[in-house]
Amino acid sequence: MEFPAFSNGKNILEKLERHGYSAFFVGGAVRDFLIGRPIGDIDITTSAKPEQVKEVFPKVIPVGIEHGTVIVRHNGESFEVTTFRVEEGYSDFRHPDEVEFVDDLEKDLARRDFTMNAIAMDKQGKVIDPYYGRKSIKNKMIRTVGNPSERFSEDPLRMLRALRFASQLDFQLDSETFSALADGAVMIKEISTERITGELEKLFAGPYVSKGVELLRRSNLVDCLPVFKENRRLQDSLRQVKVPFGQLSELICMLVYWDKQVTISEWTKAWKLSNRTKKEAEQLYEAISYSRKKQIDAWLVYQLPSHLLDSFIRLHTTYFSPVRIDYINHLIHSLPIRQKRDLSVTGKDLIQWFPERKKGPWINQALTSLEKLVVIGELPNQKNVLKEWLKHEYHPQSTD
Numbered sequence: 001m002e003f004p005a006f007s008n009g010k011n012i013l014e015k016l017e018r019h020g021y022s023a024f025f026v027g028g029a030v031r032d033f034l035i036g037r038p039i040g041d042i043d044i045t046t047s048a049k050p051e052q053v054k055e056v057f058p059k060v061i062p063v064g065i066e067h068g069t070v071i072v073r074h075n076g077e078s079f080e081v082t083t084f085r086v087e088e089g090y091s092d093f094r095h096p097d098e099v100e101f102v103d104d105l106e107k108d109l110a111r112r113d114f115t116m117n118a119i120a121m122d123k124q125g126k127v128i129d130p131y132y133g134r135k136s137i138k139n140k141m142i143r144t145v146g147n148p149s150e151r152f153s154e155d156p157l158r159m160l161r162a163l164r165f166a167s168q169l170d171f172q173l174d175s176e177t178f179s180a181l182a183d184g185a186v187m188i189k190e191i192s193t194e195r196i197t198g199e200l201e202k203l204f205a206g207p208y209v210s211k212g213v214e215l216l217r218r219s220n221l222v223d224c225l226p227v228f229k230e231n232r233r234l235q236d237s238l239r240q241v242k243v244p245f246g247q248l249s250e251l252i253c254m255l256v257y258w259d260k261q262v263t264i265s266e267w268t269k270a271w272k273l274s275n276r277t278k279k280e281a282e283q284l285y286e287a288i289s290y291s292r293k294k295q296i297d298a299w300l301v302y303q304l305p306s307h308l309l310d311s312f313i314r315l316h317t318t319y320f321s322p323v324r325i326d327y328i329n330h331l332i333h334s335l336p337i338r339q340k341r342d343l344s345v346t347g348k349d350l351i352q353w354f355p356e357r358k359k360g361p362w363i364n365q366a367l368t369s370l371e372k373l374v375v376i377g378e379l380p381n382q383k384n385v386l387k388e389w390l391k392h393e394y395h396p397q398s399t400d
């Protein structure tokens with residue numbers, strides 16, 4: 001079989017085998033390869049223990065030694081190399097014979113979540129598929145390896161993983177898997193918020209997000225998620241989701257826009273999201289609200305950080321009205337200044353021009369007024385003009 005995307009990975013398998021270990025590709029990369037999607041990071045499963053992998057590849061990154069995982073870098077690519085996981089911890093590996101290795105491989109595959117993720121592939125591209133993962137892929141079905149209720153009780157995060165795969169791949173849940181999920185949804189509360197939001201981020205970014213969201217609602221899993229579980233009404237907002245969200249900040253922005261009973265900071269706190277995500281959600285929300293109240297103008301594009309422009313355009317176009325990108329570009333290119341410090345007037349100038357005033361917040365207020373007038377084109381960015389305007393037109397809110 002031709003599989004050039006795995007060529008660097010093949011070197012890793014060969015090297016492990018030369019040292020007497022067995023090793024296979026597994027997980028998402030094999031699944032995506034068989035589906036015909038572009039593959040992401042490649043996972044490798046091996047009989048070598050992490051210390052032995054380290055001996056074979058001296059420059060490994062120990063990401064989760066306790067779970068038997070290390071990252072091997074090769075030709076600029078990263079590979080997650082994990083020791084076979086079998087029922088009771090690692091196997092003893094005293095038996096370097098091929099049959100035993102395959103036996104360990106099958107045990108490793110048995111511990112994986114879904115049949116489509118429990119397919120191994122050797123360096124020649126030969127597929128080892130004891131749970132008929134290829135059949136599931138052909139039928140676009142998500143099915144647990146073994147009894148779904150047991151597998152979801154062992155690790156309830158798998159329920160959310162099932163839905164995020166539906167959202168990413170446009171697959172259905174097989175009926176037993178779905179029933180077990182709907183029955184076991186409350187178990188998700190045993191899972192840490194960080195792991196939950198990690199999967200939610202992928203679910204909401206999936207190309208078939210409407211499908212993922214529909215399953216989230218239909219299975220009642222949404223009732224068990226932070227924030228949604230305390231505010232059942234919020235679930236209605238989810239009906240409005242139409243297109244994938246590039247990042248969680250976009251989702252939070254829209255959830256708050258649709259239903260103001262939960263604030264951005266409440267969402268980001270309950271979902272344990274970063275300050276960066278919080279800030280971006282706020283900036284997007286500001287921009288969306290401004291454009292709804294006024295219009296898309298120079299002041300809006302000036303205030304919105306450039307890395308959020310795509311998000312803004314996507315949200316606006318999907319949920320409000322189409323945004324002409326050439327218009328936005330025109331606004332950006334016509335901006336007379338890019339940041340406050342581009343103003344031809346500084347705080348020092350103000351102190352000099354108004355010696356009778358004490359230093360205080362009025363300085364910043366005055367600069368902000370000038371900034372806005374210059375950005376929207378009401379005043380030119382010329383020191384003398386701005387000085388005249390301040391002298392005659394500016395009335396500070398306070399005189400301290």
Ligand code: ATP
Nearest residue numbers: 026027028029040043111112113117118155157158
């Ligand atoms: P992606 O393309 O998003 O990386 P993936 O299937 O590779 O999808 P990972 O989270 O990278 O997902 O996990 C790699 C593999 O490890 C999975 O394909 C699956 O075989 C196994 N796995 C991951 N999480 C679990 C889990 N909670 N329970 C059982 N097996 C799991």
Ligand code: MG
Nearest residue numbers: 027028041043
């Ligand atoms: Mg993966």
